[in-house]
Amino acid sequence: MSPEERREAIVDAALAVARRKGLAATTVRDVATEMGTSSGLIHHYFNSMDEVLAAAFERVARDDLEQTEVLLQEIGDPQELIRAFLASYAPVGDDWAFQLWLDAWAEAARRPVLREASSRLNLAWAALLERAIRAGVADGTFHCDDPTAAAWRILSVIDGLALQVVAHRTILDRADMLAWAATAAERELALPPGGLRVAPPQ
Amino acid sequence: MSPEERREAIVDAALAVARRKGLAATTVRDVATEMGTSSGLIHHYFNSMDEVLAAAFERVARDDLEQTEVLLQEIGDPQELIRAFLASYAPVGDDWAFQLWLDAWAEAARRPVLREASSRLNLAWAALLERAIRAGVADGTFHCDDPTAAAWRILSVIDGLALQVVAHRTILDRADMLAWAATAAERELALPPGGLRVAPPQ
DNA sequence: AGCGCTATTGGACAGTTGCGCAATAGGTGT
DNA sequence: ACACCTATTGCGCAACTGTCCAATAGCGCT
Numbered sequence: 001m002s003p004e005e006r007r008e009a010i011v012d013a014a015l016a017v018a019r020r021k022g023l024a025a026t027t028v029r030d031v032a033t034e035m036g037t038s039s040g041l042i043h044h045y046f047n048s049m050d051e052v053l054a055a056a057f058e059r060v061a062r063d064d065l066e067q068t069e070v071l072l073q074e075i076g077d078p079q080e081l082i083r084a085f086l087a088s089y090a091p092v093g094d095d096w097a098f099q100l101w102l103d104a105w106a107e108a109a110r111r112p113v114l115r116e117a118s119s120r121l122n123l124a125w126a127a128l129l130e131r132a133i134r135a136g137v138a139d140g141t142f143h144c145d146d147p148t149a150a151a152w153r154i155l156s157v158i159d160g161l162a163l164q165v166v167a168h169r170t171i172l173d174r175a176d177m178l179a180w181a182a183t184a185a186e187r188e189l190a191l192p193p194g195g196l197r198v199a200p201p202q
Numbered sequence: 203m204s205p206e207e208r209r210e211a212i213v214d215a216a217l218a219v220a221r222r223k224g225l226a227a228t229t230v231r232d233v234a235t236e237m238g239t240s241s242g243l244i245h246h247y248f249n250s251m252d253e254v255l256a257a258a259f260e261r262v263a264r265d266d267l268e269q270t271e272v273l274l275q276e277i278g279d280p281q282e283l284i285r286a287f288l289a290s291y292a293p294v295g296d297d298w299a300f301q302l303w304l305d306a307w308a309e310a311a312r313r314p315v316l317r318e319a320s321s322r323l324n325l326a327w328a329a330l331l332e333r334a335i336r337a338g339v340a341d342g343t344f345h346c347d348d349p350t351a352a353a354w355r356i357l358s359v360i361d362g363l364a365l366q367v368v369a370h371r372t373i374l375d376r377a378d379m380l381a382w383a384a385t386a387a388e389r390e391l392a393l394p395p396g397g398l399r400v401a402p403p404q
Numbered sequence: 405a406g407c408g409c410t411a412t413t414g415g416a417c418a419g420t421t422g423c424g425c426a427a428t429a430g431g432t433g434t
Numbered sequence: 435a436c437a438c439c440t441a442t443t444g445c446g447c448a449a450c451t452g453t454c455c456a457a458t459a460g461c462g463c464t
Contacts, residue, residue: 006411022312024226028452038413040454049452099311105369106308109301110224119370149382152374153359156366157386160358167310168321172354180351184359187389208441230422240443242424251422406464413458420451428443434436 007045007055009035014056019096023053023103054113057104060097061121069128078136079195085129086181087198089158095166101159102167126151136189143190150188157184209247209257211237216258221298225255225305256315259306262299263323271330280338281397287331288383289400292360297368303361304369328353338391345392352390359386 001009013034017026028049032039046052068088075081091098101118108115130151136142144150161177182196203211215236219228230251234241248254270290277283293300303320310317332353338344346352363379384398 001411003411022308024308027450029450038415039452040414041412043453044411099308102304102308102311105365106226106301106304108369109304110227115370119373122366122370123373149378149385152363152366152378153382153386156362156382157355157359158362159365160361161354163307163361164324164354164358167307168317168324171321171325176351176354180355183351184355184386203441205441229420231420240445241422242444243442245423246441408463409461411458411460413456415455415457417454418451419453421449422447424447425445426443427445428441430439430441432437432439434438 003045006041010042010045010052011056011059014052015060018053018056018100018103023057023100024107026053026056028052048113050111050113053107053111054117057100057114058117058121060100061104061117064097065121065124065128072128072132078132078139078141079191081132082129082136082185082189083182083196083198085132086158086178086185086196089125089155090178090181090198091162091166098162098166102163126155129155133189141189141191144188154181154185154188157181205247208243212244212247212254213257213261216254217262220255220258220302225259225302226309228255228258230254252313252315256313256319259302259316260319260323262302263306263319266299267323267326267330274330274334280334280341280343281393283334284338284387284391285384285398285400287334288360288380288387288398291327291357292380292383292400293364293368300364300368304365328357331357335391343391343393346390356383356387356390359383 010031013031014026017030017034021030028039028042031042031052035041042049042052046055068085071084071088072081075084104114104118108118130147133142133144133147133150137144137147158181161172161181164172165174165177178198182198183193185191186193186196212233215233216228219232219236223232230241230244233244233254237243244251244254248257270287273286273290274283277286306316306320310320332349335344335346335349335352339346339349360383363374363383366374367376367379380400384400385395387393388395388398
C-alpha cells in the first residue's frame with residue numbers, strides 16, 4: 001500500500017468511526033481497529049490525532065465543495081445557480097455530513113488544526129456563494145448593496161436552520177427549512193417571492 | 203448545606219470549570235477541586251457526570267432565557283424590543299455561553315437528555331422572539347406575513363453568524379455580525395435600513 | 405542472494421477518566 | 435449522653451487516552 005493510499009485508508013477508517021461515535025469521540029485505537037491494523041501505524045502517517053480528525057473532516061467538506069463547484073460551473077443563469085446552491089448545501093437525505101460540521105464547529109475551540117480546516121472551508125463556501133451573487137448583480141438579475149454581507153447572511157440562515165433540523169430532529173420540518181432559506185435569499189437579492197423556490201425532496 | 207443547595211453548588215462549580223476548559227473537558231475531579239470538596243461527593247448527588255453537564259448547560263441556557271424575558275417585559279416599544287433581543291442574544295463579551303450551545307448542538311445527536319434540553323430551550327427562544335414580532339405586527343410597527351417563519355429565520359441568522367465568530371475566531375468581525383443580524387431583522391420586519399442598529403460593544 | 409529501507413507491529417508510558425466503596429465526621433432528635 | 439443517619443472523605447479500581455519507540459516483517463533494487 002502506497003503512502004498516499006494508506007493515508008486515504010486511515011481517513012476512510014476515521015470517517016467510518018466518526019459516523020458512528022462522533023468526531024470528538026474518535027480515538028486512535030478505534031481507527032486502527034476499524035482498519036484492522038495496529039495503532040502505531042496511524043502515528044507513522046500523522047503527527048497527531050488532531051491532524052487525523054482535521055483530515056477526515058476536510059475530506060468530506062472539500063469533496064462536497066468541489067462537487068458543488070462543478071455543478072455550478074455548468075449553470076449560466078444566476079437565479080438557477082442560487083437555487084442549485086440552496087438545494088446542494090442544505091442537508092437532504094443523509095444528515096451525516098452536516099453533523100460533521102456541527103462536530104467540527106464545537107471542537108474547533110479545542111483543536112487548532114481542525115479549526116484551521118473548518119475556518120478555511122467555511123470561508124470557501126461563502127466565497128463561492130458570493131461569486132454567484134456578484135454574477136447575478138452584474139447582469140441585473142439581483143440587486144444587492146453588499147454581496148459579501150449577503151453571502152454570509154444567506155449561508156448563516158441555512159446553517160442555523162439546518163442545525164435545528166439535524167440537532168433537534170423534530171423541531172423543524174425539512175420542507176420548512178428549505179422554503180424559509182429560499183425566502184431569506186429572495187429578500188437578500190431583491191427577487192420576487194417564490195423566485196427561488198426549491199422543489200421539496202420526495 | 204441542604205441537598206438542594208449542594209446540587210446547586212455542584213452545578214455552579216461545574217460551570218466555573220466549563221467556563222475555563224469547556225463543557226466537554228470538565229471532569230469530576232475538576233468540579234470537586236473547584237468546590238474544595240472530594241470527588242466522591244459529586245456522585246452522591248448525581249448518578250453520572252453526564253447528568254452534571256446536562257444540568258449545567260440547562261442552567262445557563264434557562265437563566266439567559268429568563269433574564270431576557272424579564273428584560274423584554276419592561277420594554278413596550280416593539281422596535282426597541284427587537285433591538286434589545288438582538289443585543290442580548292448575540293454573544294458579546296465572552297463567547298463562553300455560545301460555545302456551550304455549540305457543544306450541546308453537536309452532542310444532541312448522541313445524548314438524548316441533552317437533546318431534549320437543548321431542543322426545548324431553543325424552541326422557547328424562538329417563541330419569545332415570535333411573540334415580540336406579533337406584538338409589533340399588531341400595532342403596525344412591523345409588517346410580516348409569517349411571524350413564525352420570520353422568528354426562526356432571524357434566530358438562525360444570528361446563530362449562524364455567531365457560530366462563525368465563536369468557532370473560527372477571526373473569520374468574521376463581531377461588529378459585522380451584529381450589523382448584519384440587524385439588517386436581516388430589518389428586512390424580515392419591513393423596517394427602514396438602520397432601524398435596528400445595535401450599538402457596537404466598546 | 406543479499407542489502408537496505410520503510411511499513412508495520414505491539415507494547416510501554418504517563419497521564420487521565422468515571423465510578424464505587426468502606427470509613428469517618430458531624431449534626432439532629434430523643 | 436446516646437443513637438441514628440446522612441453528608442463527606444479519600445483512595446482504589448479498571449479502563450481509556452495520545453504518544454512514542456524498539457523490534458520485526460516484507461518488498462524492491464542491485
